[in-house]
Amino acid sequence: MSVFLLSELLDACQGMSAKFITQFGLKIKEVRERxxxxxxxxxxxxxxxxxxxxxxxxxQRSARLETIEKLAVALRVQPSELIPQIVMPKK
Amino acid sequence: MSVFLLSELLDACQGMSAKFITQFGLKIKEVRERxxxxxxxxxxxxxxxxxxxxxxxxxQRSARLETIEKLAVALRVQPSELIPQIVMPKK
Known part of the structure; x- marks a missing residue:
């Protein structure tokens, strides 16, 4: 794999995580405000x-499993309800 | 709150997290083996x-949101499907 492709792949992966973390945060805010x-x-x-x-x-901060669980208990929802859906990348 | 109650509460919370992390691990293993x-x-x-x-x-190791996402993509499932259900503690 060329350095160029590797760098593109890394960028794409980092972008993917950032979006996931942002969407998780928005979900927490949404349920909290509700x-x-x-x-x-x-x-x-x-x-x-x-x-x-x-x-x-x-x-701006990711969450570990134990934090996800604590937030779910505090918000009285199943932890899975706080987890964003993803668009599955093509194989 | 008495020190005794606080200590009991901490024990209960730590037990809760450990179970959640263990169940997440078992789910990863189950889907991987499938x-x-x-x-x-x-x-x-x-x-x-x-x-x-x-x-x-x-x-024996918790997972952050970005790891949960990476595992879900690799296993071709939605991240929420990897997250254990919890029994909601009474209010």
């Missing part, structure tokens, strides 16, 4: 720092 | 290290 909770409320319910919630919602 | 892929195959497809896959499948 429940009329502030970021502070959600932070308290989930046992996370408000700054952490803010960064996640703006797609 | 597709007749080795851990090495999956590692190559997802652009991850085989050791990383092994640790995730055994519930």
């Amino acid at each position: 429940l009329e909770l502030s970021q502070e409320d959600l932070a308290d319910l989930a046992g996370l720092h408000r700054t952490h919630i803010s960064l996640i919602e703006r797609g | 597709l007749e892929l080795s851990q090495e195959d999956l590692a190559d497809l997802a652009g991850l290290h085989r050791t990383h896959i092994s640790l995730i499948e055994r519930g």
Whole structure:
């Protein structure tokens, strides 16, 4: 594989992750606002720092499984409902 | 809140996360085996290290959103299908 192709592939992959993380953040914000909770409320319910919630919602911080679970419990939804759909790349 | 209650709560939360991470790992293993892929195959497809896959499948390593997405793309499933269901704690 040429360096050019490898670099394009890496760019595409990084773009893919960033979009996924951003969409996750938007989903958290959407459900939180539907429940009329502030970021502070959600932070308290989930046992996370408000700054952490803010960064996640703006797609500036990824989340680990345990954070996804805590957010789901705090928002009273199944964790899978917080996970964005993806467009499957062609094989 | 008493120290005793706080300590119990922390134990319960850690137990909760560990179960969630273990179930995620089992799901990855189940889908990988259904597709007749080795851990090495999956590692190559997802652009991850085989050791990383092994640790995730055994519930010894959590996964970030970007890893969940990479595994989903490699396994040709929606990321939400890899996420375990939880029993919602009572309010």
